[in-house]
Amino acid sequence: MAEGRGSIRPLANDLGMSTIEYAMGSIAAAPLAAVLYTVITGSDVVEAIRGIIVDALNSGPAA
Template sequence: MKRKVMRRVAGALRDVWRSRFGRSALGGGRDRGMTTSEYAVGTIAACAFAAVLYKVVTSGAVMSALQSLIKEALDAKF
């Protein structure tokens, strides 16, 4: 009777181990990475960020600040 119980427990543990770790080793289980819709949303967000950054960098205040910074760097005395 005791051996039957031990065999059942060992079999159950083996099944749990295989279902838990065997599936992930074979590539099954949870999805990893992004789906097509997530790529689309990420691409749109990156393009929107690039457009905002372009507008900021090409604004008058930032352009004049960059020009003065470059002018000071080129006119620096060593």
């Protein structure tokens, strides 16, 4: 079967490509997770979430 114009051909040798992608993703995700953890566990965010939950429980179902 002949390949037409614009057809996609797989790379000849892509060994290890997924390993480096996982490594780069982990390197990028670790500091982001640390920042998000710090923000979420901060007292302002915890109080805001608690306020939203208390308001929702006190308001009851919408009529």
